[in-house]
Amino acid sequence: MSKMIPIAPNLSRRLPKREANRGAWTTEEDRKLAQVIEVHGPRRWKMVAAKAGLNRCGKSCRLRWLNYLRPNIKRGNISDQEEDLILRLHKLLGNRWSLIAGRLPGRTDNEIKNYWNSHLSKKIKQKEDRGGGANLLQQCGARCADCVTMGSGSGAKGEPNEMTSCGSFIQDDAMLDSSFQEPINLEWMSKFLEMDEGWLDFL
DNA sequence: AATTTGCCCAACCGCAGACTC
């Protein structure tokens, strides 16, 4: 499924616009960056870039570290369990990729964002095209009398980033496995809340 | 075998909020 990730492609993915080096990172650049971060830690990226002698901006160094060099990065296929979790979290949080990634150890926000854009968004669209695209909140409300919207109101792009007090909209997604039915969804919600008590701040 | 098409994903960009002086 997933292709091998090139370690250090030499060809730039982007044309350089300024003096700073851009495009794909080389093995040597990775090595230098890792060495500096080992000494100074993953912060003060401008200084890290300078110390490493890399002709790159701090921003670029940070991105490289977070998405590639950081320890415990999990590479390769997204498992079914992970995919399921991404779907659920996306329903709760919308396009808050960093938050979603925070719940998937070893996965980066960029990876999840890419996976969503290339795989999951299509799956959902296909499902909606098959007639499952009714408003999730409406569906929930039709079933659940005391359903109260707790949404963020930030779904400016029409994303299903709202939830209800009963959380039952999650059940409407046939792509979610049956284990999420009935009391189990509340159990999952409880676990989710336990994981991050501050999550309501984001809604 | 050569060309085209579509997908994947690393990397860049712009913006907003946090931080520092």
Added chain:
DNA sequence: GGAGTCTGCGGTTGGGCAAAT
């Protein structure tokens, strides 16, 4: 408290590659 700088985030781009033609 204000200005300047840094950091983190989400959206987008485009090169590389495999599959299809």
